[in-house]
Amino acid sequence: MNELVVSGRRAPRNPAPHRRTTVRLIQVNPRSVLRAPHLGLENDHLRILQLVSQGCTMAQVARRMGMSDRTLRRKLRTICERVDVETPIEAVVWAVRRRIV
Template structure:
């Protein structure tokens, strides 16, 4: 059984915060609402989403959410 943050994308080890951001984005929250919910700035949310998308090789945060769903991360 896979641990919570082990995933099928080689080299990608998402943090708890990254997973929570993806989870909240998948539920339709805005970056501002996500920032308030997790206690960081909106800029931090946007930066983490961009870094996640870059790391897994997709073009957008929505594609990152789709990827996370496909691999069972969220």
């Protein structure tokens, strides 16, 4: 998948003609996103954010990840601390805005 990137953001479709913008084309592999390090988040953390963003309940996430509810809550607390947010939903929004999940 190809994507236009401008300074880490998506390139506007019709940039203003008077502005100078450096645009580069990069290759994006959607599967490699889970392997990329993001603020020290582990693959388990990224998978949890992905499942929550898909609408899974906490019980479903815990079951799919093969962990107890308490372990899931602890991991969610760790995620929230690392991305500096208050709630797991804010962490999911943070990840979606950065195109991590």
